[in-house]
Amino acid sequence: MERVKTGIGGLDEMLNGGLIAGRPYVVMGAPGAGKSVLSTQFLFEGIKNNEKVLYVSLEEAKEELLQNMAVFGWDMSQMKILDTAQELGSERWVLRADTLMNPPEFTLDNLIKTMWDRIKVLKPKRIVVDSVTSVKMLYDKDFQMRRGLLSLMNFLFKSEATSLLTSTESSMNLMEQSLASGIIKLHKIESRGEIIHALSIEKMRGSDFDKHIRPIKITDRGITVFPNETVFEKG
Ligand SMILES: Nc1ncnc2c1ncn2[C@@H]1O[C@H](COP(=O)(O)OP(=O)(O)O)[C@@H](O)[C@H]1O
Numbered sequence: 001m002e003r004v005k006t007g008i009g010g011l012d013e014m015l016n017g018g019l020i021a022g023r024p025y026v027v028m029g030a031p032g033a034g035k036s037v038l039s040t041q042f043l044f045e046g047i048k049n050n051e052k053v054l055y056v057s058l059e060e061a062k063e064e065l066l067q068n069m070a071v072f073g074w075d076m077s078q079m080k081i082l083d084t085a086q087e088l089g090s091e092r093w094v095l096r097a098d099t100l101m102n103p104p105e106f107t108l109d110n111l112i113k114t115m116w117d118r119i120k121v122l123k124p125k126r127i128v129v130d131s132v133t134s135v136k137m138l139y140d141k142d143f144q145m146r147r148g149l150l151s152l153m154n155f156l157f158k159s160e161a162t163s164l165l166t167s168t169e170s171s172m173n174l175m176e177q178s179l180a181s182g183i184i185k186l187h188k189i190e191s192r193g194e195i196i197h198a199l200s201i202e203k204m205r206g207s208d209f210d211k212h213i214r215p216i217k218i219t220d221r222g223i224t225v226f227p228n229e230t231v232f233e234k235g
């Protein structure tokens, strides 16, 4: 099976060479745990290999995302971005893509349609949907939300890209966790008044993987995983 390198030092080692290509994965963690940094780094690895990549940014507008990622010095000019923004002077949230003259309202149907239009033309090898929590908030009924999520996951499978869906932790996210081919969890642990960042792989279909929680560092070079270190000292 083809493996796709995440580009995150140490993580590919934990994954025995990378993610199995063409499948959707969930990246979960609390706000500030590093989901967007990890996602961007994953796409940037694709850009370095001359692959086409698509970032579906539903939490941060494109301008904000580019600003937040600027510190890492990654050249994002090749990254196609589809985002949401509130229309000036209205309550309406719309989907934006550089090819859309009339941005449609942010609904799941429109999201999938817009993504499909982009994917047909771009044929991306890597897709990020950041975050699936924003998709869920489109629904006020649980069963509709589950149906919507199922459509999105099915759609990502069909796209043939290797995709990451970010998700904040809650009891509501069992659905995407069971549908995903794998789950990467980002931890924020408080220890003696300090916040420690860490990463673990919770599930990976069709592959062996490192079962430990490993410390990570977020610096201006992105995320580095320390696959030979443990978070807690023994004893
Ligand atoms: N240049 C940097 N150096 C060190 N830490 C950074 C840098 N940029 C962002 N961070 C850290 O990365 C985290 C933000 O990650 P982000 O991916 O936006 O979180 P999430 O998407 O999970 O909410 C924050 O904890 C922030 O402190």
Ligand SMILES: [Mg+2]
Pocket: 035, 036, 037, 059, 130
């Ligand atoms: Mg984020």
